[in-house]
Amino acid sequence: MAEDEVHEAARRDMDGVNSLAYDEAIVAQQDRIQQEIATSNPLVSERQALSVLEAEYAEDDTVYQQKIKDLHRKYSYIRKTRPDGNCFYRAFGFSHLESLLDDTKELQRFKAVAAKSKLDLVSQGFTEFTIEDFHNTFMDLIEMCEKQPCLDELLGAFNDQSVSDYVVVYLRLLTSGFLQREHTFFQHFIEGSRSIKEFCQQEVEPMSKESDHIHIIALAQALDVPVLVEYMDRGEGDTVNHHVFPEGSDPRIFLLYRPGHYDILYK
Secondary structure (H helix, E strand, O other): OOHHHHHHHHHHHHHHHHHHHHHHHHHHHHHHHHHHHHHHOOOEEEEEEHHHHHHHOOOOOHHHHHHHHHHHOOOOEEEEEOOOOOHHHHHHHHHHHHHHOOOHHHHHHHHHHHHHHHHHHHHOOOOHHHHHHHHHHHHHHHHHHHOOOOHHHHHHHHOOHHHHHHHHHHHHHHHHHHHHHOHHHHHHHOOOOOOHHHHHHHHHOOOOOOOOHHHHHHHHHHHOOOEEEEEOOOOOOOOOEEEEEOOOOOOOEEEEEEOOEEEEEEO
16 A cells, blocks of 8 residues: 555554544533533422523513513413423323323223223334333323322322333324324425334334324323423514414313423423
């Protein structure tokens, strides 16, 4: 090999080493950020006065301060979730189970739907032994609600990482299953040339993947639990826009969306 070729090969090797080191540094930084988020944010917080939002934005940030005032006209409290990419599912799961503590009729309906949901997934081709533990954890929490525990017990379960993550996984599987069952309708919402199955494998089933309209529509319909989402962003106007999923239904869950994150709202 000529000397200049040797030098070029050595340069490429060093570029590869430097690139690998850079990638490892990025991963390490992301891990540190996630650890900081985990230590400073519970998976699901105590209920707090909505006024805590005001302190999160500068006083002269008129866009957000005006929109917080608009939220105050409809809501009094907020319960925050950890910003880990799973916040929509965790907020959905906790908020609805919390509401079941005072609604025996809805609890029994929801329990029947949840019990049947595993068979629906298996009939679609999901492997039973793969999803069974996640389903069992989900059913255990619903059955816990039947015993009318204090709210702190439910909150404690959702702040147990293993329990809470199992619930998130199962809700993701339900979302994926519904999207695939109704693929003819939802295919129109998928960008690019991906199939619904590919979208679910890449954007729905993996943990920490953020959620959008399509995920909310699917989960709300899969469990027949309508959701209202208040969208607080830098869009025009002083008011917060909201959407109900499915459209025209009477929502049982109220969520606040800020770019990339969902929290729970209370009237």
